[in-house]
Amino acid sequence: MISYPDYLQLLPKTELHCHFASTMSAQLFVELARKHGVTLPTEDPDVLFDFTDLRDFLVAFRYAHDVLRDPEDFERVAYEGVRSAVADGNLRYREYAVNPQYFFSRGLTYRQVIDPIVAGLRAAEADFGVGFGIVAAINRRESADSAIAMVEQVIAHAVPEVVAIGQDDLTPEDTEDPTRFAAAYELAARHGLKRTAHVAETPFATPDAVREALEVLGCERLDHGYRIVDDPAVVALARERDVVFTVTPVSTTICSRWTLDEGHRIRSMIDAGLRVAVSTDDAMFFRTDLGREYREGLAAMGVDAATAKQIALNGIDGAFCDEAQKARLRADFRAQFLALDALLA
Numbered sequence: 001m002i003s004y005p006d007y008l009q010l011l012p013k014t015e016l017h018c019h020f021a022s023t024m025s026a027q028l029f030v031e032l033a034r035k036h037g038v039t040l041p042t043e044d045p046d047v048l049f050d051f052t053d054l055r056d057f058l059v060a061f062r063y064a065h066d067v068l069r070d071p072e073d074f075e076r077v078a079y080e081g082v083r084s085a086v087a088d089g090n091l092r093y094r095e096y097a098v099n100p101q102y103f104f105s106r107g108l109t110y111r112q113v114i115d116p117i118v119a120g121l122r123a124a125e126a127d128f129g130v131g132f133g134i135v136a137a138i139n140r141r142e143s144a145d146s147a148i149a150m151v152e153q154v155i156a157h158a159v160p161e162v163v164a165i166g167q168d169d170l171t172p173e174d175t176e177d178p179t180r181f182a183a184a185y186e187l188a189a190r191h192g193l194k195r196t197a198h199v200a201e202t203p204f205a206t207p208d209a210v211r212e213a214l215e216v217l218g219c220e221r222l223d224h225g226y227r228i229v230d231d232p233a234v235v236a237l238a239r240e241r242d243v244v245f246t247v248t249p250v251s252t253t254i255c256s257r258w259t260l261d262e263g264h265r266i267r268s269m270i271d272a273g274l275r276v277a278v279s280t281d282d283a284m285f286f287r288t289d290l291g292r293e294y295r296e297g298l299a300a301m302g303v304d305a306a307t308a309k310q311i312a313l314n315g316i317d318g319a320f321c322d323e324a325q326k327a328r329l330r331a332d333f334r335a336q337f338l339a340l341d342a343l344l345a
């Protein structure tokens with residue numbers, strides 16, 4: 001027999017919203033910083049990741065990209081990140097937001113970033129059976145033209161593993177402003193790339209950001225979206241389009257200061273009939289992992305086993321892989337659910 005928290009941790013999972021640099025372990029981050037002579041404010045992970053708000057976090061997020069320079073750095077982060085997530089949370093499939101713009105400014109080309117990541121993830125897929133896709137993330141701190149130039153690179157190189165565009169960081173005004181990048185999204189759509197966006201997350205964002213991401217950017221999936229519950233009309237729109245929201249319960253507590261309980265916005269999204277899939281977003285920085293997001297996050301919000309299983313399946317429905325891969329994942333998940341249900345005390 002197993003406890004309910006153990007059951008949640010052992011459920012098979014996908015992860016659709018994690019930023020590549022954030023899948024590093026703190027130990028590897030410090031090791032790579034030493035290798036490249038990057039001075040960190042401290043090498044003590046307990047202090048290094050002591051954020052008080054989103055801006056603080058974003059400063060650390062930016063310099064984490066500084067330690068990724070050689071092909072073997074990218075490959076190692078890719079491979080070891082899968083190995084940890086399988087051990088910590090029974091990961092079966094993952095999509096990574098990779099922001100090429102950070103690396104362009106450090107002199108690397110698109111292929112110098114993407115190829116070693118794909119190599120590391122392919123090696124991990126061979127060893128752990130975890131499939132993957134890559135979401136090229138627009139750096140919202142850069143201009144709309146820079147976003148278009150990045151999407152042009154994605155299209156020109158056509159790496160089959162890069163299946164979508166998304167976002168990271170915030171605009172220089174610390175806003176979300178989805179429509180600023182409308183032209184980049186339109187270009188991506190014309191070339192068959194899927195689309196997701198970070199919206200309705202920050203304190204000054206409104207549910208309108210969800211509407212704009214759906215209606216202007218044409219997103220098939222959305223990241224965060226917590227403020228949607230403030231507007232029933234936008235909830236209705238997202239339900240009608242069957243949008244999957246990638247939500248990050250434990251990861252988001254530090255910046256949002258929301259208590260993880262039955263009144264949490266993610267629980268309200270579930271109760272409103274919205275489809276959520278759970279992710280870590282920035283595991284290293286927020287000292288979380290995929291197992292913990294389910295084990296602590298879902299349990300604290302009072303999510304029952306049937307709903308937790310549906311959340312795991314939402315992570316397949318919302319994935320940007322093909323239908324054959326989704327069917328294989330569903331069969332694998334259902335078999336594991338049966339075995340775990342039999343063990344649940």
Ligand SMILES: [Zn+2]
Pocket residue numbers: 017019168198223281
């Ligand atoms: Zn994110």
